Amino acid sequence: MKPRRSDGSDETIPAAPRVRWLDKKDGRRLIVFTSLGIGLTAGLVFAVMTIFVRLIGGEGSWWRIWTHELGDGQWFEASRVTVALVALTVAGGAAYLAYRRQHTADQNQKTAAETQRITAQAYALSIKQHDATLRRERRDRFTDAAAQLAHTSAAVRIAGVYAMAALADDWHAANDPAEVQTCVDVLCGYLRLPYDPEATENHQTRTTVTTHQFIPGGRTVSGQVEKHFEYRQNDREVRATILRVIKNHLELSAAVSWGDRVFDFHSAVLEDFDINRAIFRGPVSFDGATFTGKTTRFDEAKFTGEQTTFDGAKFTGASTSFCKAEFTGKTTLFDGADFTGERTSFDGAKFTSGWTTFDGAKFTSGWTTFDGAIFTSESTLFDGAIFTSESTTFDWATFNSSHTSFHTAIFTGKRTTFDGVEFTSERTTFDGAKFNSAHTSFHWAKLTGAQTTFHWAEFTGEHTSFDEAEFTGEQTSFHWAKFIGNQTSFDGSRFTGEVTSFDRPVEWRNVYFDWDPKPGRVATAVKPESVKPTEWPPKNFTMESDETHT
Structure with a gap:
């Protein structure tokens, strides 16, 4: 695998010098020495042969061995000894040459290894120097881009946005997430600067807020405090450019993704956020x-x-949509959020976080819809949430959390519907909830969790319907509930759970079940034994009756 520079480019380590055993000059020298070796070997054979022949013959010439008269056995013995001595000598020479050659090869190998080590060190040093140069260049680019973002000209600021984004991408290629995060923080920080869309349109550059000074105890003292808010001219397009750049880096098809980075938009003003x-x-x-x-x-x-x-967060736009959005992290919080536009939609959204909370959230849009939403978090909480939209619908939503709570939630407006909703959570509570809408409906709802409670709930609208709802959980309780609307109906509802209790209601008016006679209609069913109290209809709750019941 090729190494990579800090800028992401491939880099090749220079090859070590190739060791050459022989060049042309060395080849000629080898031929000469080989011929010389053959000549010396022949001379040695002749000399040794002469000596042995002379020793065997005992007399005669030392050099003219052919003058000696020796028997065949003597000649053979002289030749054999000569060959043995010469072979031993040649073998020794060959061994010495082999040793010298191996020694030379080892030395050459060590030299090559040392050369390669020095080359690698030089390469590493050059890469380090190159990286340091790149980092300095990028630091300079960061400074320049930040200066552009602070410029008075909108065109220069837009150029600064793209320069900062390009720098973040380069840091990403260099595998330096901390520097990428810094660039992202700058862009998010720009969006957190004071911004007023109306002031931008009328070219207002400054807002001054004057307040009185106060001392402990609430008394006003002389003097006033002025707070100044500066606005940049023509800032709308700059901010829109930042949002487009961020979105492009968060899409699945993004060439460079910033999805793993931290995004901090707290207190930012986000216009037409898409x-x-x-x-x-x-x-x-x-x-x-x-x-x-x-x-x-x-x-x-x-x-x-x-x-x-x-x-x-405040959602004041005409339309706010989280359709089919997915929240799968550890925590998802909308606590205290305020939805005031014409329409707010979470249709088809999936909440599978450990905690999903809308505690204290306010939904005052014309339409608020959670139709088909799926809540499978460990806890799903709408405690204290206020729904004052003309229409609030959770139709066909699924609540499969361990704990689902609408504790003290308030539903007003013309229409509130939970039609077809499945409450399969281990515990579902509407304790203290107030259903004040003109029309409240749990039509076809399925309450199958282990425990579902509407303790102290209030149903005060014109019409409340639990028609064809299914109460199949172990325990469903409407203790201390208040039914004071024009009509509350449970027509066609099925009560197959272990206990469904309407015991001790605070108010019980115009509530009708299939076994209750209704104006213009006779009872059509028999009250199941699982529906409590046994004595029907339930008696209104009073302190005395509670003591008697206890």
Whole structure:
């Protein structure tokens, strides 16, 4: 695998010098020495042969061995000894040459290894120097981009946005997430700067807020305090550019993804925010953010980071949509969020976080819909939430959390419906909830969890319907509930759970079951034994009756 520079480019380590055993000069020298070796070997054979022949003959010439008269056996013996001595000598020489050759090869190998080590060190040093140069260049680019974002000209600021994004991509290629995060923080930080869409339109550059000074005890003292808010001219397009750049880096098809980064939009003013199909894999905060403009769209966005928070966020745009959005992180929070636009939709959204909370959230839009939404978090909480929309619907939603709670939630407006909803949570509570809508409906609802309670709940609208609902959980309780609407009906409802109790209601008016006679209609069924109290209809709760019951 090729090494990579800090800028992501491939780099090849220079090859070590190749060791050459022989060049042309060495080849000629080898031929000469080989011929010389053959000549010396022949001379040695002749000399040794001469000596042995002379020793065997005992007399005669030392050099003219052919003059000696020896028997065949003597000649053979002289030849054999000569060959043996010469072979031994040649073998020794060959061994010495082999040793010298191996020694030379070892030395050459060591030299090559040392050369390669020095080359690698030089290469590593050059890469280090190259990386240091790149880091300095990128630091300079960061400074320049930040300066552009602070420029008075909108065109220069837009150029700064793209420069900062390009720098983040380069840091990503260099596998340096911390530096990528820094660039993302700068872009998010720009969105958190003071911004007023109306002031931008009328070219207002400054807002001054004057307040009186107070001392402990609430008394006013002389003097006033002025707070100044500076606005940048023509800032709408700059902010829109930042949002487009962020969205492009959060899409599934993004060439470079910033999905793993932390996004902090707290207290930001986000106009016409469109982040459809974005994928957030890191923590995201929209705490205290204000969403303005015609539309705010999170359709099919995926939040898989550990924490996603919209605490105290204000959705004031005409339309706010989280259709088919998915929240799968550890925590999803909309506590205290305020939805005031014409329409708010969470249709088809999936909440599978450990905790999903809308505690204290306010839904005052014309239409608020959670139709088909799926809640499978460990806890799903709408405690204290206020639904004052003209129409609030949770139709065909599924609540399969360990704990689902609408404790003290308030439903007003013309219409509130939970038609076809499945409450399969181990514990579902509407304790203290107030259903004040003109029409409240749990038509076809399925209450199959182990425990479902409507303790102290109030049904005060014109018409409340539990028609064809299924009460199949172990225990369903409407203790101390208040039914004071024009009509509350349980027509066609099935009570197959272990106990469904309407005992000790605070008020019981115009409530009809299949076994109750109704104006213009006779009873059509017999009250199941699982429905309590046994004595029907239930008697209104009083302190005395409670003591007697106890």
